Amino acid sequence: MAPKLGILAGAGELPSRVIAACRGAQRPFFVLAFEGSADPAAIEGAPHAWIRLGAAGEGLRILREQGVRELVMAGGVKRPSVLQLRPDWRTAKFFARIGYRALGDDGLLKAVIHELEQVEGFHIVGLDSILGSTLAPAGPLGRHLPDEQAQHDIARGFAIVRALGALDIGQAVVVQQGLVLGVEAIEGTDGLIQRCAGLKREGLGGVLVKATKPGQERRADLPTIGPRTVAGAAAAGLRGIAVEAGSTILVDQSELVATADEAGLFIVGVAPG
C-alpha cells in the first residue's frame, strides 16, 4: 500500500479531490490545512490540523507525529505580507535564507519544496500522480470549437502569458478580439474573470488563456480549471478557455465538459510550442 500522504491544503476544490482520491485508493492520509486559504467544508470529516502559514515549525512537528513522509500540495495559498506571516523561528530561519520579498510565487514554491525535501527529508509528489489522468490533453475537450477570431486571441494570449510567466506574476490572461482585457496578478483566475465581465467590448467575446510559467515547478501550483472556472467564464461573456496541454489539471472533467457544452464555451488544450 502507498505510504501515508500528507496533504498541504490551500484554497479551492483540490484538497477535497485529493481526499476523495485517497479514500478511493484506501490510502491513509492527513491534511495540514492553511488558515485563511483552505475551505473548512473541503476537509470536513478528514483527519486534519489547521496551521498558520508562518508556523512551519509546528507544521513539521505535526507531519512527523502523523508519520507522514510523502507530501502533496493541493490548492493555492493566499500569499501574505511579511507582517501577516508572523513567522515562527523555523519559518523565519527559512525566509532569512531565501529572502521572502525578492521571490515571485513560483520562486517561493520552489524554495519551499527544496527546503522540505533537502533539509527536512520529505518527498513531494505532484498532484497529477495522485489524481490520475486529469491533465488536459491536446485538442478540444467538448462540443464547441474556437473559430478564427478565437484562435487569434488564443495565440496572443499564450504569447502574453509566457512573457508574464517569465516575470513570475500570474498564469492567466483574457483577450477579446486582440484586446488584452485583463492580466492576472495576485487576485487569481476567478478574480480576473470576474472583473473582465465589466471590461468586455461589443461583439465576439473573449478567451481565457492559462499556462504554466517557463521552468515552473510542476509539483506546486499547476494551472487548474474546473466547472467553477467554466461557469465564471460563461457569466463573464467569454467564449472559451485555452489551457496548456499536459500541464493543466482538470478538476471534475466530465462536469467541466458538460458545463462548457451547455454554456456554448469551447475548452481546448494547446500543446506548448
Add this chain to the structure above:
Amino acid sequence: MAPKLGILAGAGELPSRVIAACRGAQRPFFVLAFEGSADPAAIEGAPHAWIRLGAAGEGLRILREQGVRELVMAGGVKRPSVLQLRPDWRTAKFFARIGYRALGDDGLLKAVIHELEQVEGFHIVGLDSILGSTLAPAGPLGRHLPDEQAQHDIARGFAIVRALGALDIGQAVVVQQGLVLGVEAIEGTDGLIQRCAGLKREGLGGVLVKATKPGQERRADLPTIGPRTVAGAAAAGLRGIAVEAGSTILVDQSELVATADEAGLFIVGVAPG
C-alpha cells in the same frame, strides 16, 4: 502667433488643460471630441465637434474645414472592438492596411500618427510642448520620501512595467512588499488602483509604478498622473507613486503635490536607467 491647434480629445482632464493652455496663450483651437471617451464637461464652452472613433473620414473633413494643420492628442480613448468601431470607408481603409487586431495600444497610436502626418499632411505635436514644463523631474516631488521597503517595491515595479510595456499592454503596476497586487491592462490606472484596494496585504502599503513602454511614441498617451490619481492611491492604501522622470505628465502639479503631502504619500520621479 501659433497656428490653430486641433485637440483630439479623449478621456479625463487633459483636454480641459490643453484648452486652458490655448486660452492662456490666446492661441486659436478646435476640439474634436471622441464619443464614449471625452468628458462633455471638459470641453463645454469650447469650439468643438463630437465624432465616433470609426468616423475618420468625417473627422478629417471637419479638421480641414476648421483650417487646422497642427494636432495634439489629449487623453486616452477607450479602445473598442471591431464591431463597436463601425468604421466608415476612410477608417476601414486604414485598418485594412495596418490590421487592427494585431496591434497593441502603442502600435495602433503610432500607426494613427503616421497616417495623419504622412498620408493626411497634419503635424502632430506632443502634449508637453503645449502644457509647458509639466513633465515629472527626477527625485521626490513633495515632502514624503520612499523608505527602504518602498524603494524595493519601486525597483520591482519598474522591472515589471518595462517587461509588460514590451508586450504593449499596460503602463502601470502596483507592488506591495514585493508582491504584485495588480497589473494594468485595458481597465486603466484608476481601475487598477481601485481594485488593488481589495487585494492589499497587512503592513506597509504598496506603491504605484507608471512608466512609458520601450520605444513608445511620445506624442500619444504619455503616462499621466494628477490629483485624482493621488487621491485614489491614498484611498486604496498605497504609500506612494513612482513615475518615469522626463516622460510623465503631471496634471496640476501644485495641487498634486499638496494632495500627496496631506495624504502622506510620496511622489517620486525615477530617471530611466
